[in-house]
Amino acid sequence: MGDKSRQLPTLAPGPRAGATSAVPTSRPKKNSTACLACKQAKRKCSGRPSPCRACEAAESECIFDETLDLRRKVAVKRTADELEYYKDLLNSVLETLRSPDQTKVDRLLAIIRSDSSLSDIAAAVSTNPPDFHDRAATDTEAVGAGALDDPAALRTDPLQRPVEASARRGFMTLDKLCDIPLFNVPAKPWTNVTDDEEFVSHLVSLYFTWNHPFEQFIDQQLFLQDMASGRPDSQFCSPFLVNSLLAVASTYSDFPEAFANPGDVSTRGQHFHAEADRLWKAGEGKVTLPIIQGLLLMVLTENFRGKESVAWQRFRQAIELAHNLGLFSHTPGSTAFDQEDISAEMERARSGCASGIAILNSQMAMASLTVTELNIPLCRPYGKDEPDDGIMWTPYPRSNQIDYAKKPALLKYIRVAMLDLTEILVETQALLFDKAFRMGFEDLWQSVNVLYARLQLWQEALPDVLDIGQLPIPQVLLLRMFYHWIVVMLFGIFGERQDFSMMPFSQAERARGNRINSAKEIARCSRIHRQSYGLNHAPSHMVHPISTGLFVLLNELNDSESQEAFIELSRHLSALSRRMVHCKGIIRNLESAAQQSSINLPPDAVAVFRSHDPEAVHDVHS
Template sequence: MKMSNHDHTKQFQALAPGPPRIFTPQTSTAVSRPKKSSTACLACKAAKRKCSGPDAPCKACRANNTECHFDPTRDLRRKVAVKRAIHELANYKDLLESLVKTIRSDDQGKCERVMGLIRGNASYTELAHAVGCPSMTFGDPQELSNASKLAIAEYGDTPVEVADPKRRPSDPSTIPSSPEESQPIKASQWPSVSPYARVTLESLCDIPLFEVPAKPWTKVTDNDYLVSHLVSLYFTWDHPCSQFLDQGIFLKHMRLGKQNSEFCTPLLVNSLLSMASAHSDSPDVLSAPEDAFSRGQNFFSEAQRLWEAEDLENDGRELPQLQALLLMCCVFKCLGRLRKSWMMLSQANQLARDIGLTDTPAESETKMSPEMRRVRAVTSWGLFNLSSQMSIELPRAAPVAYPTCEVERCGNEDVNWTPYPRSNKITCDTKPARLPQVREGLAQVAQILVDVKTLVSDKHHRRASSTELWGKANGPFERLTDWLQQWPGVAEIQNDPVPQVLLLRIKCLQAIVRLFEILKDHPQAEYSQKAQYYQVTSLVETARCLRIHRQKYGLKHIPTEMVDATHTGLCILAYQLDHGDEAKQAFIELCQFGMALSQRFKPTADVIRAIRKRALNQSLRLPSEAIEIFDGPEQWNGIEP
C-alpha cells in the first residue's frame, strides 16, 4: 500500500514527559567477596591449608603457634620471582667465569687455595671472595628474604605482564615469548647489541634514580623512561668525575619543562643524553641497529643541529650552551675524533671568555642569583679541569681558561650516590658522592698539569735540553707525590670505594705518567730507565684502583674518564712486562678493562686490535692470561698481521 502525500507531511505529536524518577539511597549492604590471597606462607603450603596471606604471621600460624615465612619469589608469575632468578643466575655465571680464569692463571698459590676451599665444602660466597668475584650472596635465606621484601615494596606484588599488543617495542618490559619472535642477529664487524638486551634485570625491574620528562627537551624520543634512565646513568658514572654542571639545579629545571630556563636547554639535554648512552645496553639508544659504536648518535645529531641553529646574541642562556659544548667535546673524544673534540673545546673556551667566566668577577655578578653564581663557578672549574687534561693529551691544545673564582664558591653541598643500574644486586648501598672533595682534588691536579703543559711546549719547541727538562720536572713531580700522600690511598679507598674517588687518584697517577712520557727518551740511559720506572710504578697503582672498581661494581659500567687511563696503561705496559710480576698483573687487569671498554668505544677497540696484531707479528709477547682475556687464541685468526 502506497503512502499518500498527506502521509508524507503528517506531523507526529510530541511525547509528554514522564514522571520524574526518584533515586532512593540503597539501604542494603553490598556483599563483597572475600579477598583471596595469592601468596601463602611456607608453613601453610606444607600443610596444604588456606592462608590469610601477608603480613606474617598469618592467622593459621598464629593459631598453631608455628613460624610463618613468606617467599613470594616462588610464584613464577611475579616480577620478583623473575628478578630473583636473574639475580641468582647472574651470580653463578660470574662466579664460574672468575673460577675458570683463576684455574687458567699462572698463580699456583691462589689456585691451590681455591681448590682447598672447594674440597673443604666452602660456601659459594667464600669462593667468590677468594677468586675476586664481585661481592654477592648465594642462597642466604635471610638475605633473600630481605631482598624479596624490598623488591615487593619497590615494584609491587603483581604478576608479570605478558603479551600486551598496545605496548611499544621500546618499552623495557616488553619481552619476546620465544626466540622466533625476534629479528635474527646479523653478523657485524663491530660489537653488536642483541635485541635480547631488553631481557635483563634492569629492563624488568629497573627504576631510574631520577624521573625527568622527555618533552620538550628532545625530539629523538618521547619515552620518559628512556630519558630518565639515561639521565640517571650520566649522574651516576660520568658527572661525579667531571662536574660540568650542578646536579640539583639541572634536575630541578629539567623537571619543570620550561624551555626558557637559563639552566636547562634542549641543546644541553641532547648532549647529555648522547654522553650517557655509552653506558646503556638498550637497543633504543642505537642509531644503527646492532652497532654498539652507534650509541647515542641520534641524540648527538640532534645536539649538533641545535648548536648550529643557536643564536648566541643576547640569548641569556650561554651557560648551558657552554656546558653542552663540553659534553659534545667529550663525546667526540670517546668516538676517537680528537680534532673535532679540540674544536669543541676551543669554542667552549672562547664562549667562557665572552660571558666573563675567565675575567675578574665584576660588580654585576653580585646582582646574580645564588643559583647562577654557583653554576658559573662549577662550570668554570669543570672547563679548567678538562682543558688542562686535554692540553697534554692532544697534539693541538686549546688555551687553558683559568677560573678567577675559588673552587669553594662551587658550594659544599653533597648528594647521595647509588650505583645505577642495580646490576646483579637487589639492594644497593647509598653513599656520599663526595662531590666537593672530588672537585677540589681535580682542581689541584689540573693546576699542576698547567706546569706539565709548559714542559710539553718547551720540548716541542726545543726551548730546553733533555737535562734541563728533567730539572724542571722536579717541581711538578714533587707536587704530584705530595698530593698522593695527602689524599686517601688505595688501602683506605678499598674500605668504602666510590668510582669518583678512585678516579681522583687515577688522575694524579696519570699526570705522573704523562710527565715522564716527556722525559723517557733522555739520551742518558740512567734517566730513561728512571722515567720508565716511575711510569710503571704509577700504572701498577692505577691497576690496583681499577681492580677495586671491578671487584665492587664489575665491568659493565665504567666511567668514561677511565678510558684514557686504560689506553695509556695498555700501550706502555705491553712493552714493560719485564719489570716484574706486578707489571704483568697490572697489564692483565688493564686488559680486562680494555676488553670491556672495547665493546662501547671504538678507540679502545683499536688499541686492543693493535696489540693483537703486534703479538701476531711476534714483535710483542703477551702473558697467557692476557691472550685468554682477548677471547682465546682461536679468535686471533681473523686478525691480519
C-alpha cells in the same frame, strides 16, 4: 556471671529504609605497598602517591616498586622466570663446552677466564631461554595495560643478549621490570627522539652515576630541578643540553633504545647526538649556560667516536661562548657580576662550568701532547672550607636490590682536588711540550723533580674522605689514576729524548721505576673498580690512564707483577672498547707496538681482547 545491675548502653536506632546519610562512610584503606625508604627504615608508610608523608617530611627520595613485594604474584612469577632463565643459560654453556667445534669452546673459555659479565657469556653461547620472553610479554599485571604497545618502552633481556635479537622481538623483559632509575624526569619537552620517560630517566641516572662526578660541567641539583619542571625556558636546562647529555649517557646503556641502529653497538646515542646537532644549528648565535654545557657534552661524544679533530672544533666553540658569557673574564663580586645581578645559584653554576672547561682542556691537551692555552679560573664552585652538598652516590643500574650501597658523592672534594691537580698538569704540559726542548738534561731533570714533589704533596694533602678504603666510589679511584697518569707522562720525557740516551744509570732507573710503579698503581685502582662495580660500567675518563699504563708495562712483561697488572688493564680497556670506538684503535696500536718490538702479549690479555672484538687483535704469537 557478672554484675546484673550493670546496664548496657542504649543503641541508637538504625536508619529508616530509603534514608541516606549526610556523611558517606567508608573503610579506611590499607596500604599494601610501602616505598623503599620506609621499608629500609621499617616505618609505616602512608602509601601512594609519591612522595609519602614520611619521605616528604624528610625530603628524601620516595620510590614505590610493587615488583619487590614477595607477597604479590608478579614477584613470585618474576623469580620463577629468572630461575628458569639462568637454568637455560647453564644448559647452553654446558652444551657449548661439549661442542666438537674447538674454536667455539676456546672462545667461550677465554670469555669466562677474562672475568667477563654474564651478558657477554650469554651472548657467546647465543642463549635463548624458551618461553621466558613470551611469559614476560603477557604478564599484564607486571607491566601494566598497554605497556607492550609502545616499542620505545622495551628493554634488552635480563643478561643483555645481542641487541638485534631484543629489538626484533620487542618484548618486555626482566631488566625493564626491575630497573629503578635514580632520578625520575620527563622526556617531553626535552627530546623528540623518544617519549619514554622511564628510558630518559634511565639515561639521566647513568650519566650522573658514571660520567658527571669527575667532570661536573653541570650543576646536578639545578639541572635536575629544572628538567623535572618541564619548562624549556628554564635557566639550567634546555632541549639542546638534554639531548647532548642523553647521547653521552647512551654510551653506558645496553637498552635497545640507546642504539640509533638496532644491533649496531657503534651507534650508541647517535640519534640523540644528531638531535642535539640539529638544535645547535637552529639556535646558533645564542649564548647561554646550557648551550655551553651541551657543547662540552658533544665534545665527549665525538671523542668516544674517535673523532678527535671534530671534538677540538666543538671545544673551541664552547670556549669562545664561555668567553662571550664572561665565565673566565670576571670573578664573583666584581663590577660585571654586580651589574648583571647574578643569583647565587647562577654564580655557582657558571663557576662550576668554567672549572669543568679548564679540567677538560688540560686532559685533552695532555692526550694530544700539546700545551694548554686556557688558565685555571680564579672562581671555584666550592671553597675548601664549605660543607659538602649532601649529594649521594650509588651504583646504577641497581636492579632489584633494596639495600643498595649509598655513599656521599663527594662532588665538592673531587672538584677541589681535581682543580689543584689540574694546575700541576698545566705546568707539566708547558714543561714537556714546550720548555723541555730548550733545556739541557740537568735543568730538565731538576724541573721534572720539582713538579713530581708538588704531585706528592698534592697526594699527601688529600682529605681523609678521598682515601682509598673499602669499596671507594669510582671518582675517588679516578683521582688516583690521574695522579699516576701525570707521573708516567712526566718521567716519560727521558725515554723519548734521544740526546738523553746516555743519562746517568741511577737517574734513568729512577725515572723508569717511577713510571712502572705508577702504571702498577693505575692497574691496582682498575682492579678495585672491577671487583667493586664490575666491568660493564666504568667511567670513560679511565681510558687515558689505562692506555698509558698498558704501553709502559708492555716493555716489562718479563716481570710477573707487571704482567699481572698488564692483564688487569687489558680487561678494562677491552670492556671500554665495547662502548667507545676509539678504544679499539688503542688496542690495535698496542698490538702493533708489541709486534714491532717482537714482544709476545700474555695469552690471557690476547684472550681478553679477542673476547670482545675478535678482529681487533691478530695473532701476536706468530
